[in-house]
Amino acid sequence: MKPVSLIQFLIEERRAGRINAELSLLIEVVARACKRIAVATSKGALGGVLGNAGSDNVQGEAQKKLDVISNEILLEANAWGGHLAACASEEMEDPQPIPDMYPKGNHLLLFDPLDGSSNIDVNISVGTIFSVLRCPDGVTEPKVEHFLQPGTQQLAAGYVVYGPATLLVLTFGHGTHEFTLDREVGSFVLSRRDIRIPEQTAEFAINMSNQRHWEPPMQRYIGELLAGKEGPRGKDYNMRWVASMVADVHRIVSRGGVFFYPLDAKIKAKGGKLRLMYEANPMAFIVEQAGGAATTGRERILELRPTGLHQRVPVFLGSKAEVEVATRYHREAEAVQA
Numbered sequence: 120m121k122p123v124s125l126i127q128f129l130i131e132e133r134r135a136g137r138i139n140a141e142l143s144l145l146i147e148v149v150a151r152a153c154k155r156i157a158v159a160t161s162k163g164a165l166g167g168v169l170g171n172a173g174s175d176n177v178q179g180e181a182q183k184k185l186d187v188i189s190n191e192i193l194l195e196a197n198a199w200g201g202h203l204a205a206c207a208s209e210e211m212e213d214p215q216p217i218p219d220m221y222p223k224g225n226h227l228l229l230f231d232p233l234d235g236s237s238n239i240d241v242n243i244s245v246g247t248i249f250s251v252l253r254c255p256d257g258v259t260e261p262k263v264e265h266f267l268q269p270g271t272q273q274l275a276a277g278y279v280v281y282g283p284a285t286l287l288v289l290t291f292g293h294g295t296h297e298f299t300l301d302r303e304v305g306s307f308v309l310s311r312r313d314i315r316i317p318e319q320t321a322e323f324a325i326n327m328s329n330q331r332h333w334e335p336p337m338q339r340y341i342g343e344l345l346a347g348k349e350g351p352r353g354k355d356y357n358m359r360w361v362a363s364m365v366a367d368v369h370r371i372v373s374r375g376g377v378f379f380y381p382l383d384a385k386i387k388a389k390g391g392k393l394r395l396m397y398e399a400n401p402m403a404f405i406v407e408q409a410g411g412a413a414t415t416g417r418e419r420i421l422e423l424r425p426t427g428l429h430q431r432v433p434v435f436l437g438s439k440a441e442v443e444v445a446t447r448y449h450r451e452a453e454a455v456q457a
């Protein structure tokens with residue numbers, strides 16, 4: 120079969136009336152920027168891109184040089200295209216408006232420019248995560264409140280994994296599709312259409328070092344998985360944790376599994392570890408479109424009403440059956456307390 124490039128795929132989506140020209144251009148621009156980030160990440164020590172930038176981001180986290188470089192690449196690429204009203208990034212306190220000298224569009228772009236920063240210096244897969252919203256009608260200078268739309272309102276979401284291969288996984292709300300970067304030709308090529316995450320799994324991903332800080336329902340759920348064949352679940356489970364959300368989610372999108380970043384006593388005051396607007400919402404959209412589920416342990420992530428641009432939430436996502444069991448345990452515990 121003839122390979123389908125990302126551009127051809129976008130043309131198909133436009134013909135089918137699923138996206139408009141502006142959204143198609145936006146995705147092309149983001150994909151092009153991610154190709155530049157792939158080049159930057161692949162330079163490693165030779166490109167002088169490893170190590171700390173010497174600055175902190177809005178979250179108070181030490182920025183890596185590649186966090187800053189990736190953020191700048193995405194901002195610069197998106198400034199001139201005429202497809203955006205504004206951008207918001209995990210690395211910046213406030214939304215970035217499109218400069219007046221450039222034409223403006225009707226979309227809002229949110230991104231985690233480099234996910235898995237702690238893995239950059241040890242040559243483990245990192246990625247970019249993005250989400251696209253519509254700018255409310257009549258708003259010419261979008262403010263924070265215009266970005267605070269529930270995940271159900273996303274027009275598109277995607278991530279790029281900079282791993283052994285560079286992959287783009289994308290949804291417009293009509294299935295989840297994967298594109299592989301053909302480095303020789305320089306373009307993304309469709310490698311899997313309509314990905315389906317198996318409903319059942321025997322593989323989970325969680326940072327076990329936080330176990331003693333988890334809430335009782337999480338202790339119960341993981342305890343049962345660890346008990347294996349002899350426990351109430353009656354089967355052995357395997358564990359994986361890359362500590363780059365993109366890589367952990369991509370494994371789930373590829374062969375099933377379930378990912379948890381639950382609430383724990385250390386991060387309770389912040390609301391969770393992962394960011395709703397840049398990580399949880401786009402990943403929840405992608406996973407649901409592939410037949411999986413995504414909750415906070417209590418509610419469906421996509422239905423949360425955001426309260427802040429940098430809001431953090433607990434994240435349970437992946438194979439439906441396991442997300443449902445873990446979520447049920449949390450709801451049951453809550454019902455007993457009420």
Ligand SMILES: O=P(O)(O)OC[C@H]1O[C@](O)(COP(=O)(O)O)[C@@H](O)[C@@H]1O
Pocket residue numbers: 209231233234235236237326362363364365380
């Ligand atoms: O270091 P921990 O607790 O294992 O956390 C890993 C998680 O933190 C993150 O790295 C946060 O992302 P950033 O690198 O964008 O800050 C996720 O990708 C990952 O799931």
Ligand SMILES: [Mg+2]
Pocket residue numbers: 231233234235364398
């Ligand atoms: Mg991240």
Ligand SMILES: [Mg+2]
Pocket residue numbers: 186209231232233234235236
């Ligand atoms: Mg990041």
